[in-house]
Amino acid sequence: MDKKVVLDLLAPMPKPVEAINKLIAIFRTESAPLEIKGEGSFIGLNQEEGESRVLLVLEGALNIYRIIDNLRFARASYPNIFGMQGSPFRNNLYQFKREKGSLIESLPYSLALELINDHRLFNEVLAFQTYLSDFQAYRTNLLISKSTYQIVCAFLFELEMMPPEERLRTSVFNYIQEHTHLARSGVMKILSDLRQGEYINIENGKLIAILKKFPREY
Structure with missing residues (x-):
C-alpha cells in the first residue's frame, strides 16, 4: 500500500447552545413557520422579494449543500441558526434541505438585526x-491537501461521534461520498482494508464501532 500519513485533525469548538437558544427565543417573537414547496426541496437564504432571511432550526435538522457541485457540507441539528452573516456572497454558496419531521421558522435578516x-x-x-x-x-482543513485515506479516516471519526441511533441509520459509504465526492473505488478499498485489519466494525454498511487506532500510514 502507498504510505499516506494520517494527520491529527483538531475539532471545532463545541456548539454554544445557550447562546443559540437565547437568540432563538428573541427571534421567535417575530419569526413564522417556513413554507416549503415540497418535501426534499432546496431552501435558500435569499427570498424572491430580494431580502435575505434567517432560518431557525427548532426541531430536527437541516442538511447543507454547496450549490456549485451539490456537495453535502454538513448536517446541522437543532438548535441552530443560518443566515446571520447576511452576506450575498455566502448566501449564494449554500442551500439547505430539511430532514423529515423538522421544524423550521424564518424571519427577515433586517428584522433579526x-x-x-x-x-x-x-x-x-x-x-x-x-x-x-x-x-x-x-x-x-479536513478536505484540502489531504489524501483519500486521511479524509476517509476523518469521516469515520465523525460517524463514530454521532448518536448511536443516527449512526446506525447512516450508510458509511454514502456519508463519505456525499461529503467529499471521492471516487467510489478508492473509498471502498480503504474501508475494506480497515475492516480486514480489524480497525473498524461495519455491518450492513453501517459503522458499529472503531475498534482500535488507525494506522498512521496507509
Missing part, C-alpha cells in the same frame, strides 16, 4: 459566529 440591537445580544452573536467560523475552517 433590529432584535439583536434592541436586546443587546452582541455577545451571543459573537459566540455563535465564532463557532460557525471554526466549523467552516475545520471542514476546509
Whole structure:
C-alpha cells in the first residue's frame, strides 16, 4: 500500500447552545413557520422579494449543500441558526434541505438585526459566529491537501461521534461520498482494508464501532 500519513485533525469548538437558544427565543417573537414547496426541496437564504432571511432550526435538522457541485457540507441539528452573516456572497454558496419531521421558522435578516440591537445580544452573536467560523475552517482543513485515506479516516471519526441511533441509520459509504465526492473505488478499498485489519466494525454498511487506532500510514 502507498504510505499516506494520517494527520491529527483538531475539532471545532463545541456548539454554544445557550447562546443559540437565547437568540432563538428573541427571534421567535417575530419569526413564522417556513413554507416549503415540497418535501426534499432546496431552501435558500435569499427570498424572491430580494431580502435575505434567517432560518431557525427548532426541531430536527437541516442538511447543507454547496450549490456549485451539490456537495453535502454538513448536517446541522437543532438548535441552530443560518443566515446571520447576511452576506450575498455566502448566501449564494449554500442551500439547505430539511430532514423529515423538522421544524423550521424564518424571519427577515433586517428584522433579526433590529432584535439583536434592541436586546443587546452582541455577545451571543459573537459566540455563535465564532463557532460557525471554526466549523467552516475545520471542514476546509479536513478536505484540502489531504489524501483519500486521511479524509476517509476523518469521516469515520465523525460517524463514530454521532448518536448511536443516527449512526446506525447512516450508510458509511454514502456519508463519505456525499461529503467529499471521492471516487467510489478508492473509498471502498480503504474501508475494506480497515475492516480486514480489524480497525473498524461495519455491518450492513453501517459503522458499529472503531475498534482500535488507525494506522498512521496507509
